[in-house]
Amino acid sequence: MQANGVDSLAFLEPIIRLTVWLALLAAVFVPLERIFAVHPRKVFRKGIAVDLAYYFISSLLPALLLGAPLALLAWIARQYVPAVVLNTTASLPFWGRSLLGLVASEIGYYWAHRLSHQIPFLWRFHAIHHSAEELDFLVNTRAHPLDMVWGRLCAMTPLYILGLGSPTGAAGSAVPVAVTLITTMWGFFVHANVRWRFGPLEWLIATPGFHHWHHTKTGPLNRNYASTLPWLDWLFGSFHLPRGEWPSDYGVRSRIPDDLMGQFFYPFEGPPPTAVRGPKHIEPSSRSTEAGNDETAVEIGDPSSTA
Numbered sequence: 431m432q433a434n435g436v437d438s439l440a441f442l443e444p445i446i447r448l449t450v451w452l453a454l455l456a457a458v459f460v461p462l463e464r465i466f467a468v469h470p471r472k473v474f475r476k477g478i479a480v481d482l483a484y485y486f487i488s489s490l491l492p493a494l495l496l497g498a499p500l501a502l503l504a505w506i507a508r509q510y511v512p513a514v515v516l517n518t519t520a521s522l523p524f525w526g527r528s529l530l531g532l533v534a535s536e537i538g539y540y541w542a543h544r545l546s547h548q549i550p551f552l553w554r555f556h557a558i559h560h561s562a563e564e565l566d567f568l569v570n571t572r573a574h575p576l577d578m579v580w581g582r583l584c585a586m587t588p589l590y591i592l593g594l595g596s597p598t599g600a601a602g603s604a605v606p607v608a609v610t611l612i613t614t615m616w617g618f619f620v621h622a623n624v625r626w627r628f629g630p631l632e633w634l635i636a637t638p639g640f641h642h643w644h645h646t647k648t649g650p651l652n653r654n655y656a657s658t659l660p661w662l663d664w665l666f667g668s669f670h671l672p673r674g675e676w677p678s679d680y681g682v683r684s685r686i687p688d689d690l691m692g693q694f695f696y697p698f699e700g701p702p703p704t705a706v707r708g709p710k711h712i713e714p715s716s717r718s719t720e721a722g723n724d725e726t727a728v729e730i731g732d733p734s735s736t737a
């Protein structure tokens with residue numbers, strides 16, 4: 431009897447831990463979003479209940495779904511990656527491996543994210559994240575579980591290729607855990623309704639301004655894919671960050687259900703997309719005249735635009 435009682439408490443432990451984290455995040459961000467608001471918002475805005483549910487789902491489910499594929503990925507990497515690569519990265523100090531891991535993981539995530547905007551099938555899942563019409567720190571967790579798995583898998587793959595992690599064993603998972611922790615915490619910050627800008631450093635580290643432009647509904651679409659390192663967008667020709675300006679509205683043109691179950695099944699409904707549109711809107715030549723160039727652009731991969 432006592433053992434069963436302990437087991438049920440063990441089941442509750444991650445829920446309690448996440449609730450404490452949520453309280454800490456709210457204690458930091460709710461006051462900041464009131465004092466430094468970009469747009470005046472209510473704390474209990476539209477969709478807050480759904481996003482609270484996403485907070486727990488997005489924290490628990492991807493970890494369960496990712497265990498087996500990451501173990502397979504690590505095993506494959508160990509078989510095929512040259513020993514010289516593994517030995518070189520193994521000789522670096524922890525901070526060096528973490529920094530290299532962050533850059534490598536960001537490159538993996540950048541391309542996963544960009545493909546999520548360009549391939550209609552992937553966009554169906556990723557559109558859930560973009561359905562938020564009001565941004566605050568909690569929108570960070572609004573994501574379809576399969577979208578999260580896709581992004582996380584692509585972000586982790588370069589780490590294993592470079593020998594920077596293994597999903598088994600505490601030592602092997604130190605760099606992946608550090609990178610995931612940094613990018614997740616930064617994810618809350620860049621979604622926050624906080625008008626802080628980093629001046630000349632904005633190209634180096636992502637700010638709310640940088641990521642808010644990624645969520646624009648009517649501004650230049652499909653920009654700013656990186657989660658923490660904006661210079662990757664500069665490098666790959668998708669950077670958009672006009673000084674001192676903020677998007678006036680957020681969201682997607684598709685009609686996406688407001689409720690949790692509706693959003694979960696949304697990617698599986700309707701006829702399958704048949705066309706894939708190219709990234710004509712982010713040609714390097716358009717970089718210097720970004721603002722206003724895409725007013726009439728079709729949202730790439732948007733199911734409503736491919737119908």
Ligand SMILES: [Zn+2]
Binds near residue numbers: 543547556560644
């Ligand atoms: Zn996106």
Ligand SMILES: [Zn+2]
Binds near residue numbers: 559570621641644645
């Ligand atoms: Zn976002």
